[in-house]
Amino acid sequence: MPECRGLGVNDFQHEFVRALFDPDAGGPLAAQPGFQVYRNTVMAGCVDALQANFPTVCEFVGPDWFRGAARCHVQRHPPDQPALVHYGKDFADFLAGFEPAGAMPWLADLARADRMHLEALFSADEAPLPASRVASLQPDQLAGARLRPHPSARWAWFDAAPIATLWQRHHEARETGAGPDLGDVLWQAEGLLLVCDGSAVRSWTVGRAAIDFLSACAARQTLAEAAGAALALEPDADLAPVMRLLLQAGAFAGLDVGHSRLAGTSACAAPSENP
Amino acid sequence: MKPDHAGTPAQGPALAFGVGLKPEHAGHARACARPGVWFEVHAENYFVQGGPRLAGLLAVRDRHPVSLHGVGMSLASDRPPKPAHLAQWRELIGRVQPVLVSEHLAWSAWRGACLPDLLPLVRTRHSLQRISANIGRAQDVLGRSLAIENPSHYLHLEGHEFSEMDFLDELARRTGCGLLVDVNNVFVSAVNLGLDAGALIDAFPAALVREVHLAGHSADPVHGERLLIDSHDAPVSEAVLALYRRLVRRIGARPTLIERDARLPPFADLMAECDRAAACGRVGGTDPQPSIAGQCPNAGAWA
Numbered sequence: 001m002p003e004c005r006g007l008g009v010n011d012f013q014h015e016f017v018r019a020l021f022d023p024d025a026g027g028p029l030a031a032q033p034g035f036q037v038y039r040n041t042v043m044a045g046c047v048d049a050l051q052a053n054f055p056t057v058c059e060f061v062g063p064d065w066f067r068g069a070a071r072c073h074v075q076r077h078p079p080d081q082p083a084l085v086h087y088g089k090d091f092a093d094f095l096a097g098f099e100p101a102g103a104m105p106w107l108a109d110l111a112r113a114d115r116m117h118l119e120a121l122f123s124a125d126e127a128p129l130p131a132s133r134v135a136s137l138q139p140d141q142l143a144g145a146r147l148r149p150h151p152s153a154r155w156a157w158f159d160a161a162p163i164a165t166l167w168q169r170h171h172e173a174r175e176t177g178a179g180p181d182l183g184d185v186l187w188q189a190e191g192l193l194l195v196c197d198g199s200a201v202r203s204w205t206v207g208r209a210a211i212d213f214l215s216a217c218a219a220r221q222t223l224a225e226a227a228g229a230a231l232a233l234e235p236d237a238d239l240a241p242v243m244r245l246l247l248q249a250g251a252f253a254g255l256d257v258g259h260s261r262l263a264g265t266s267a268c269a270a271p272s273e274n275p
Numbered sequence: 276m277k278p279d280h281a282g283t284p285a286q287g288p289a290l291a292f293g294v295g296l297k298p299e300h301a302g303h304a305r306a307c308a309r310p311g312v313w314f315e316v317h318a319e320n321y322f323v324q325g326g327p328r329l330a331g332l333l334a335v336r337d338r339h340p341v342s343l344h345g346v347g348m349s350l351a352s353d354r355p356p357k358p359a360h361l362a363q364w365r366e367l368i369g370r371v372q373p374v375l376v377s378e379h380l381a382w383s384a385w386r387g388a389c390l391p392d393l394l395p396l397v398r399t400r401h402s403l404q405r406i407s408a409n410i411g412r413a414q415d416v417l418g419r420s421l422a423i424e425n426p427s428h429y430l431h432l433e434g435h436e437f438s439e440m441d442f443l444d445e446l447a448r449r450t451g452c453g454l455l456v457d458v459n460n461v462f463v464s465a466v467n468l469g470l471d472a473g474a475l476i477d478a479f480p481a482a483l484v485r486e487v488h489l490a491g492h493s494a495d496p497v498h499g500e501r502l503l504i505d506s507h508d509a510p511v512s513e514a515v516l517a518l519y520r521r522l523v524r525r526i527g528a529r530p531t532l533i534e535r536d537a538r539l540p541p542f543a544d545l546m547a548e549c550d551r552a553a554a555c556g557r558v559g560g561t562d563p564q565p566s567i568a569g570q571c572p573n574a575g576a577w578a
Contacts, residue, residue: 034428034429034502079388079390081359082346086322122326124324126325196327198326
C-alpha cells in the first residue's frame with residue numbers, strides 16, 4: 001500500500017503529477033496497475049484534443065506521426081486551461097522547431113491555418129458590415145473612415161507554401177468525405193482569409209494587398225492609411241476588387257467615420273448597393 | 276459556508292432520461308420528441324465566445340432542458356477554483372439556463388497545468404475543509420448549487436479518514452451541494468478496489484441525489500476484467516443496470532443520463548439505451564411507481 005499518510009495535499013498531488021509524466025517513476029502510486037490508467041487518460045485527452053484542433057496537419061502527416069509529435073508537445077506544453085477546445089496555441093511554433101518535421105518546413109504554417117480556423121469557429125457572433133454602408137460614405141468621409149474587422153475574421157500571409165489552397169482543399173474534402181485533390185496546386189505564396197458566418201467558417205485565398213489592408217484596419221488605421229499599406233508591397237494592386245471581396249466575405253463588422261460609429265446593424269440612410 | 280442558492284431552478288420541467296449531447300447529434304436532439312428527454316454537455320466544450328457549436332446547443336436548449344456538467348473545476352485542488360474559469364462558467368450558465376449543474380469530487384489542475392482527467396484524493400479532515408471551501412466558492416460565484424459526482428477509482432490510497440460516502444455526505448452538509456450518482460463509476464471502482472458495489476450504491480442518501488449517470492466501461496487491455504476503465508465507449512452493462520435498478524427502487528426516480536463520449540453510435544441507439552434504463556424502474560418485483568409518485572418531484576416523467 002502506498003504511504004500517503006502524513007503527506008500534505010501539495011506533496012500528494014506533486015508526487016502524482018511527477019509520476020504521470022515520468023514513465024520510469026517508481027513509488028507506491030506508480031507501482032499500481034491502475035496508475036497507468038491515469039497516465040493514459042491524461043495523455044490521450046491532450047493528444048485527442050490536438051488531433052481534433054489540427055485536423056489538416058494530422059491528415060498531412062498521418063495519425064501515427066501526428067500523435068507521436070503531439071505527445072512530445074504535451075510533455076513541453078500541457079494545457080493551461082480545462083477548455084481543450086482552445087488547446088494548442090503553441091503547437092505551430094513547436095512544430096517549427098520539431099526536428100523530425102525538418103523535411104516539412106511548411107507544416108508549422110499548416111498548423112497556423114488550423115489554429116486560425118479554430119479561433120474563427122469559436123469567436124463572438126456579430127452581423128457583418130453590409131457593403132452598402134461603405135458605399136454610402138460621402139467622398140469627404142472616405143479617407144478618414146476606419147473599418148473594424150469582424151470578430152471571427154482571421155488572415156495570414158504564407159510566404160513559403162500555398163497554405164491557403166492546401167488547407168482549403170483538405171477542409172473541403174473533409175466536408176465531402178472525399179480525398180483532397182492536390183494535383184494542380186501551384187507552389188506559391190498565398191494569403192488565407194477565414195470568416196465565420198454564424199453557421200460555418202468560410203475561406204478565401206487572397207493576395208498580399210488584402211492581407212495588408214486587413215492588418216492595417218485591425219491596427220485602427222484609416223482607409224487612406226490602410227490603402228497605402230495594401231499598396232506598399234503590391235503597388236500595382238487594384239484595391240476595388242479587394243474591397244469588394246472583403247466586404248462580400250463579411251470580413252468587417254463595423255465602420256467608424258470619425259464622430260459617429262456605424263455598426264453593421266445600425267440604421268443609416270438608404271445607400272446605393274453598388275460600392 | 277452553507278449558502279442559500281435560490282437561483283437553482285427547481286420548478287423546471289420534469290426530467291426523465293437524458294443523453295450526453297455531442298455536436299454531431301444536435302439536429303436529432305433538437306427534433307427529439309421523447310417525453311421528459313433532456314441533454315447534458317461538458318461545460319468546458321462551450322467556453323467559447325460564439326459560433327455554430329454554441330448556437331447548436333442553444334437551439335437544443337430552446338426545445339429541451341439542458342444540464343451543464345463540469346470536468347475542469349478541480350474542486351479537490353489545494354487552491355480555489357480559478358476566477359477566470361468560474362467567470363466562464365457563470366457566463367455559460369447565463370446563456371444556457373441549465374436545469375442542473377454538476378462537477379466531480381476530483382482534481383485536474385496543478386500549478387498552471389490542466390490534466391484532462393479526474394484525479395483521486397486522500398479523504399482527510401484537511402481535504403474536507405479545503406474542498407468544502409472550494410465548492411462554497413464555486414457555488415457563490417455561479418449562484419447555483421452543484422451536484423457532486425463520485426469519480427471512478429483505480430488506486431488504493433492509504434490515509435483516508437472517511438469513506439467516500441461519508442465524505443460526500445459531509446460536503447453536502449457543509450456546502451448545501453447535492454450528489455450526482457455515477458452508477459458505472461461505482462461499479463468500476465468496486466471491481467478495481469475489491470469493494471462491494473451493492474453496499475456502495477446503498478450508501479447514497481436519497482435526499483441528496485439529484486441526478487444519476489449511466490455509462491459503459493471496458494476492460495483494461497493489459498489486466499483484463501480485473502481493471503475496468505470508465506471509458507464511456509460502450510452500452511451500459513447489465514451489471515451496472517442491475518445496480519441502477521437497486522438504486523431507483525430504494526430512492527425513487529431521478530433524472531438519469533446515458534453518457535457516451537467515444538465510439539458514438541447513432542442517436543436512435545442512445546434512445547434505446549434510455550429505454551433499457553427506463554425498464555429498470557418498471558420490471559420485476561414490486562412496482563416502484565407508487566412510491567416514486569409520493570417522493571420524487573419528477574415522478575411524472577416515469578409514468
